Amino acid sequence: MTLKDKTTITFYNGLTTIGGPMIEVAYNKSHILFDLGEVYRPELALSLEDEDYDTLIKYQLIGDVPNFYDPKITGKEIDHEKFEHAAAYISHLHLDHSKALNLLAPEIPLYAGPITAHMLPALNEKGDFLLPAAGHDKTYTRPIIPAKLRQQVQVGDIEMEVWESDHDAYGATGLIVRTPDKMIAYTGDIRLHGYHPDWVHEFLQAANKADVLIVEGTGVSWPERQTEENSEEFTGPKNESELTQEIVRLQVENPKRQITFNTYPTNVERLLRIISDSPREVVLHAQRAHLLKSSFDQDYPYYYLPGEERFVDLKPELEVSYADLLGDDHKYLWQAVANYQDLQKGGLYIHSNAEPLGDFDPAYRPFVDNFAKYGVEYLALRCSGHADEEELKQIIAEVQPAILVPVHTLHPELEENPFGERILPERGQTITL
Ligand SMILES: [Zn+2]
Structure with a gap:
C-alpha cells in the first residue's frame, strides 16, 4: 500500500441544510458519488427552466463535484486517468436526493434500489420532476441500474451494497461502502417508525462497527419544536x-x-x-x-x-x-x-x-x-419520514461507528457519537481515513 492508497470522503453538499447530500468516497483510482439531489429552496422561486448549471452551483443547490457531471453541462472534462472506475448511487426518489441525476456523465453507471430505479422514469414522464440531461428531451431519464439488494457492486477497489431501509419514499435504501481497508455506511433518509423497522435493523446490523457512519439528522433540526411534539397534546399517529x-x-x-x-x-x-x-x-x-x-x-x-x-x-x-x-x-x-x-x-x-x-x-x-x-x-393526518431524536440515538447505537458524520440537518452538532469520534465537515471538505 502506497501512501496514496487511502480512503477519502469528500462532503460536497447537503450538510447543514435538510436535503441534497452529495458525498464522494474515493480510493486510489476508484470513486463513487451519492446522492444526486437538489436542495429545496422554494424562497428562490426558480422554475425548472431557470435551473441551469451555474445557477445550481451559485445557490449551492448541488455540490461542485469534479469528475462526475456530464462535460456537456459543466464545460469541464472528466479526468479518466485519475479515476479509472466510477459509479453513483441514489438512496431514494425524493427530489433532494434524485433531481440532479441527469447531470451525471452518461458513461458513469448510476445505481438505486429496484423500486427507485423503476419509479423515477415514470415520475419524470412529463419532464417536470428531474433536471434535464444534455442533448435530450426534458422527459428523458438517464438509465438507472436496479441494484440487487444486499449484493456487492464492484467499482474498481470499492464495493457498494444497497440495503432496503424505511422512509416515506417507496423503496428507500441505505448504502454500505467497502474500500480495501474501511467500511462506510450511509443511511440515506431513515426512520424506525415506518412499515419496515425490521429492514432498518438488518441494515444497521450489517453496518455494525463501521469506520464511518454518515447519518441524516432531519429529526434534530428544530430543537425548539421537540418539546411541543413530546407533550401530551400531540395526538397524531406515532407511526x-x-x-x-x-x-x-x-x-x-x-x-x-x-x-x-x-x-x-x-x-x-x-x-x-x-x-x-x-x-x-x-x-x-x-x-x-x-x-x-x-x-x-x-x-x-x-x-x-x-x-x-x-x-x-x-x-x-x-x-x-x-x-x-x-x-x-x-x-x-x-x-x-x-x-x-x-x-x-x-x-x-x-x-x-x-x-x-x-x-x-x-x-x-x-x-x-x-x-x-x-x-x-x-x-x-401526518407521519414523518424521518427518525426523531430518540430514534437517531438508537440508529447510532446499533452501528457504534468509530466516526459519526451527521448530514442533512440544520443542527449537525446535536447528533452525538458515544462510541467514538464525531466530525462536522465543512462544505467541500475531504476527510482522509
Ligand atoms: Zn427523503
Missing part, C-alpha cells in the same frame, strides 16, 4: 400503522358520510396500505392510478375529472364516474385532488402529507381555509 388504522377507524365510525383523502405521490406504500385496509373501495385520481400502472403494472379503480386527458394504459372496467363519487356517502374512499367546492357539505377530507405539504408553503393556509368555506371537515 405508519397507527395512521392507516386511524383512516380505517374514520370510515367505520362514519358509515354515512362522504370521505375523501390525498397522499404524496412517492409515498406509494402508505397508499397501498390504505387501499388494502380500507373497508370502503378506494378510488384514485387517474394520474395516480397511471403512476402505479406504469411503475408496477398494478391496476386500481380510478376516475377522471371533467375534461381530463385519458391514459391508454388504464383498464376501462375500473373507471368510476366522477358524478358517482360526488354523490356517494358510503361506498367509496376517494382521492380528491381538485374542485373541493363540489364535495358534499358535512363530508370529511383527510390530508395525509399531500401537497401543499405544510405551513412553510404559502399555498398551505389558503388551501386549509377553503375547506371551512365549503363546509367540509379538514383533517391532517
